[in-house]
Amino acid sequence: METVKTPEATGIHIWVLLTGFPIAEIISGRNQPPWLAWPAIAAVAALYLWTTRLAFTDRARATRIALPLLIVVGVASALAFQGAWSFVLTMTAIATGTAVRAARGMLLLLALTAVALAVTADLGLLLMMFSGWGVFIAGLIPWIIVQLWDTIHELTETRKELARVAVSEERLRFSRDLHDLLGHTLSVMVVKAEAVRRLAPGDGEAAARQAADIEQIGRQALAEVRAAVTGYRGRGLDAELAAARDVLADAGISLRVQTSAVRLPPETDALLGWAVREGVTNVIRHSAARSCQITLSDTGGLELEILDDGRGAPEPVEGNGLGGLRERVEAAGGRLAVAGSSGFRLRVTVPA
Incomplete structure (x- = not known):
């Protein structure tokens, strides 16, 4: 010292x-x-x-x-x-x-x-x-x-003191990244494992494809954890939307995506990607929904909304995932709103 x-x-x-x-x-x-x-x-x-x-x-x-x-x-x-x-x-x-x-x-x-x-x-x-x-x-x-x-x-x-604060913030960032990465990935693997269990008795070939997907997702999760250790923040909005489409389809939930042709800065792209990942994870885990809609609009500020037709909750509880996402959004000068009166609704607004 x-x-x-x-x-x-x-x-x-x-x-x-x-x-x-x-x-x-x-x-x-x-x-x-x-x-x-x-x-x-x-x-x-x-x-x-x-x-x-x-x-x-x-x-x-x-x-x-x-x-x-x-x-x-x-x-x-x-x-x-x-x-x-x-x-x-x-x-x-x-x-x-x-x-x-x-x-x-x-x-x-x-x-x-x-x-x-x-x-x-x-x-x-x-x-x-x-x-x-x-x-x-x-x-x-x-x-x-x-x-x-x-x-x-x-x-x-x-x-x-600044060094101590920086270390503390980096630990918090790392814990949030691991939660966001592994929480979503493990939810997807659970969904696919359930699909394997359902398909195995009557359609071994389809079950094998789902098992191969589990293997691929596991390898991808390992790569993402390694990337998080080196400071990587997310895969971006387009990649997360593509992943959301696949995992929601496997869970039997239809997805509709509406996005504006907006060129996103790298930080905003990564942040909105995390928002999609966290929102879709909550849809899969808690909503029992049949359909989900993701909308990105530009009305002076970028607004991302994730809405499903599931059971929702009168007062949604923010766990580690939503709490960490709120911290990220507010740190970027944006706002996060969660509602559950008629399905689960997640709205993220960030400066354009």
Whole structure:
């Protein structure tokens, strides 16, 4: 599995060496009283290391506890001792840019910049501007780096989630294809097996032909399953209409087909082919019909209707086959309607 290398606190910890400038002033005797300056610089160093470590391990604690303490101690020390203590503000800005995200971090950096300008105001305009700019840039760079790392992490997680969704959708597609392929084919084989049983006692030659058809259908089913594994979607409308004519005739159901001369895109051709296959499968399995009609018309959108004169059902139940077909049709921007008040009726409408 691909992993994203996250930033580490080590590269941020090294800037604790900036405390060397205030320490040099303490040693030279410029900061009085020393008994207060030494604890102040030690507290600043400890809080800086703690804040930057928590920024990569527990950002909530870093922003709620450690960073506020560092800001209070750092700003107070810089205002009290001034001079080289402006580097304490630089360290505080680095910790702020590392720990605080989005606009809140930028506002804190601007506030620290203002404090740096105030601390160095008596050193002249050039040094004051240099100090303020240094504090702002010192916090801005880690702030940008951390924002980029967060974005990379979010994109990586999004890509992983999209991959998981793609796998799930492909599994669903494959299960639908197998159901559609094998459900129809097995229904046809059952019908032909019943024909063999009826014909065998009196017409062995006809029974042999039906048995040969069963063998051929079985081989065809195997080829279709293999094709489904490689992503094949269907045989197309014309092939399914021809197959429907044969299987309905074997089941003793007459078929009437009315189609418009429409040139279908490959995706639409495959989808309507699946609709014919699923509709005919339901006619054979459930309707006890004597006749069936399949109509394809173009009235601004393509409409395929399958209607039989069987017993129907007041509220048809959508199983895996019709449910999978509905998903396919709606994914193509179409509509599927099923009715059973006077025979079974399946209507599929898709954009032309």
